[in-house]
Amino acid sequence: MSFSFICRKNILHSLILLFTGLFFSGCIASPPVRVQEPVFTAPAESAAPEKTARPEDYWPSSVCLDCHDRIFRQHSESMHAKSFENPVFQAQYFNEVLPRSMKTEGLSEEARGCIACHAPVAYMKTKGYIFSRRQVDSAMSGVTCDFCHTIRGYKGPRPGNANYISVPGTQKLGPFKSETNWHHAYSELQTKSEFCAICHERVNRNGLEIMSTFTEWRNSIYAAKGIQCQDCHMNVRGFLTAGKPVYESGKAARMRLGYAPYRKRLYTHRFPGAHSRTQVEGALTLDMGTEVQAARPGSEITVTVYVDNSKTGHRMPSGSAELRLLYLDIYAGYGDRRIPLPAVTKTTSMYDVSGKGRFDGSILGDGFPPGRRIYRAVCIDKNGRQTLSSYDAVSIAFDNRLNAAEVRKETYRFRIPGDAKGILSLSARLYYLSYPAPFAARLGLPAAEPVEIASVTKDIAIDE
Numbered sequence: 001m002s003f004s005f006i007c008r009k010n011i012l013h014s015l016i017l018l019f020t021g022l023f024f025s026g027c028i029a030s031p032p033v034r035v036q037e038p039v040f041t042a043p044a045e046s047a048a049p050e051k052t053a054r055p056e057d058y059w060p061s062s063v064c065l066d067c068h069d070r071i072f073r074q075h076s077e078s079m080h081a082k083s084f085e086n087p088v089f090q091a092q093y094f095n096e097v098l099p100r101s102m103k104t105e106g107l108s109e110e111a112r113g114c115i116a117c118h119a120p121v122a123y124m125k126t127k128g129y130i131f132s133r134r135q136v137d138s139a140m141s142g143v144t145c146d147f148c149h150t151i152r153g154y155k156g157p158r159p160g161n162a163n164y165i166s167v168p169g170t171q172k173l174g175p176f177k178s179e180t181n182w183h184h185a186y187s188e189l190q191t192k193s194e195f196c197a198i199c200h201e202r203v204n205r206n207g208l209e210i211m212s213t214f215t216e217w218r219n220s221i222y223a224a225k226g227i228q229c230q231d232c233h234m235n236v237r238g239f240l241t242a243g244k245p246v247y248e249s250g251k252a253a254r255m256r257l258g259y260a261p262y263r264k265r266l267y268t269h270r271f272p273g274a275h276s277r278t279q280v281e282g283a284l285t286l287d288m289g290t291e292v293q294a295a296r297p298g299s300e301i302t303v304t305v306y307v308d309n310s311k312t313g314h315r316m317p318s319g320s321a322e323l324r325l326l327y328l329d330i331y332a333g334y335g336d337r338r339i340p341l342p343a344v345t346k347t348t349s350m351y352d353v354s355g356k357g358r359f360d361g362s363i364l365g366d367g368f369p370p371g372r373r374i375y376r377a378v379c380i381d382k383n384g385r386q387t388l389s390s391y392d393a394v395s396i397a398f399d400n401r402l403n404a405a406e407v408r409k410e411t412y413r414f415r416i417p418g419d420a421k422g423i424l425s426l427s428a429r430l431y432y433l434s435y436p437a438p439f440a441a442r443l444g445l446p447a448a449e450p451v452e453i454a455s456v457t458k459d460i461a462i463d464e
């Protein structure tokens, strides 16, 4: 699609909006607004997207830029805008899933599923049969503004596996209860976790719940308290501050002509997660305790590290749990000497918390020093081997991820060397790794950099 075409289309859309807006705001007795009833279950068959939707009617996000510039900028930074362009997705889809789906039974359904979540507008147009990047309009490639704001419900009893009912059109469903008569209509679904679950909950072709962020949330204290995904991921910080969300406020639209009211609560569209760590610094925290105030050379010391996941409304890592790693490094030393810490004792034969299990070497890579405490889920394929491919997993063999709102206690007990003097320095660092090195190598991607997300240090005087 050429640039000038996009521009012309934008102007056209803006004009339509402007006229409807001016018409409505010009009326003294405003016409009745059709308040959209939230649809939580599938309506009659005729509302199914295949029958009513015309994918070409979806608007590119650049149209929304004209009036929702603040939201547009936030959205551009989000992984939603990049969910198809994301090189990690493209490598896995085009280099592995697609070629294999031609010859493996059941995998072609799975391949269409990839498109349903990662390029939903293209899915509506092609039913998910995407064989080349060129089939996907780059102006509408990710999870677009218009796609989210035209989801009316989901098919079946539970949200998940992209079972959305999306009907493109001039109405944009959102959180405002019809105080102005712009192109919008109130929809309860957009304010609830069920909305996110449509794409953040996934069962693969083997019947394994491979992505369960919504289920994890539903089992958490946050669901019980009524704190939705939106309350954390769409507030200013990306997590709760003193147990409460802090929202943006202002105008939802910046209008050249026409009026938009001041809103006390606006929703941020950056959607911080694993890919936008700078915004979620402080989301997970570490604390450290020791049994003694001063340490004697030759004596034993117990150090406790608390890994605090209390600001997260689901397990951590979550999402593509087969790939993600969270790990804890601890250091003890004095002067320039490091005190070797004893290895972790709790192990299972195949995978363990320190990455020294029988199968760990090939998955974690040589560069992954053993002795760390790793929080992860290990998915295995039908041959019992750990797999980093969501679509091949048949079960979860090992899972010690942090639970929602959990504070995990890690204890280290070691002896202070007899000749130690000065200050005993202790530190703990928590890192997040999007995927291990062998996964990157397999797909020809650059290695993911581990990111430090929390740290804590403590100095203790060593008795003379």
Ligand code: HEC
Pocket (backbone or CB within 6 Å): 061, 064, 065, 068, 071, 072, 073, 075, 080, 143, 144, 145, 146, 148, 149, 174, 175, 176, 190, 191, 192, 195, 230, 231, 234, 252, 265, 266, 267, 268, 269
């Ligand atoms: C992943 C889905 C998703 C995408 C993509 C998305 N939104 Fe939203 N948006 C929401 C949800 C959900 C809410 C309401 C949150 C609530 O009420 O809890 C919302 C709220 C809004 C609102 C109400 C005002 C406000 O700021 O809270 C506007 C306007 C809006 N979105 C416009 C946009 C525009 C424009 C884009 C693209 C630049 C966009 N949205 C992209 C899900 C999305």
Ligand code: HEC
Pocket (backbone or CB within 6 Å): 086, 088, 089, 092, 093, 097, 110, 111, 113, 114, 115, 116, 117, 118, 160, 161, 162, 198, 199, 200, 201, 202, 273, 274, 318, 319, 320, 321, 390, 391, 434
């Ligand atoms: C039900 C919706 C859904 C389906 C189906 C789906 N995904 Fe995803 N995918 C997501 C979501 C949501 C995330 C982001 C969660 C996270 O942080 O891991 C994601 C993340 C990923 C990532 C991680 C990207 C990164 O930068 O680390 C890859 C790779 C990926 N998906 C590939 C695929 C492939 C290949 C398929 C098809 C076999 C697929 N997905 C099917 C929703 C889906």
Ligand code: HEC
Pocket (backbone or CB within 6 Å): 013, 014, 017, 018, 059, 060, 061, 063, 064, 065, 066, 067, 068, 145, 146, 149, 172, 173, 174, 175, 176, 177, 178, 179, 180, 182, 183, 184, 185, 186, 187, 251, 252, 253, 255, 259, 260, 261, 263
């Ligand atoms: C010509 C200006 C204009 C354009 C272009 C525009 N909007 Fe809006 N939009 C508005 C105004 C004005 C409001 C009302 C704001 C309010 O009530 O606070 C609004 C409200 C919304 C709401 C809130 C709905 C509700 O009931 O909660 C959503 C969602 C929304 N717009 C989405 C979009 C999307 C998606 C696009 C692009 C496809 C878009 N808008 C393009 C002017 C515009």
Ligand code: HEC
Pocket (backbone or CB within 6 Å): 079, 080, 082, 083, 084, 086, 089, 117, 118, 120, 143, 147, 148, 195, 196, 197, 198, 199, 200, 229, 230, 233, 271, 272, 273, 274, 275, 276, 319
């Ligand atoms: C139409 C499908 C869809 C809907 C609806 C949706 N998402 Fe997503 N979301 C995705 C996909 C696909 C990705 C993965 C992008 C990638 O990494 O390639 C994603 C990524 C994210 C990420 C970033 C994860 C990371 O690793 O950085 C967060 C956070 C997120 N979504 C939260 C939400 C929340 C909260 C909602 C509900 C308000 C929501 N999403 C609704 C499809 C969706």
Ligand code: HEC
Pocket (backbone or CB within 6 Å): 193, 196, 197, 200, 213, 214, 215, 217, 222, 227, 228, 229, 230, 231, 232, 233, 238, 239, 240, 272, 273, 274, 275, 277, 280, 283, 284, 311, 312, 313, 314, 316, 317, 318, 319, 320, 324, 453
């Ligand atoms: C109580 C607040 C809270 C709630 C509720 C919440 N989240 Fe999160 N979420 C977080 C925090 C904090 C993180 C960690 C950010 C980081 O450092 O990666 C996170 C991370 C994520 C990630 C990235 C996970 C990973 O391992 O990379 C995704 C995807 C996500 N959330 C989606 C959702 C969805 C979908 C819901 C609703 C079902 C939801 N979240 C509910 C706070 C919350």
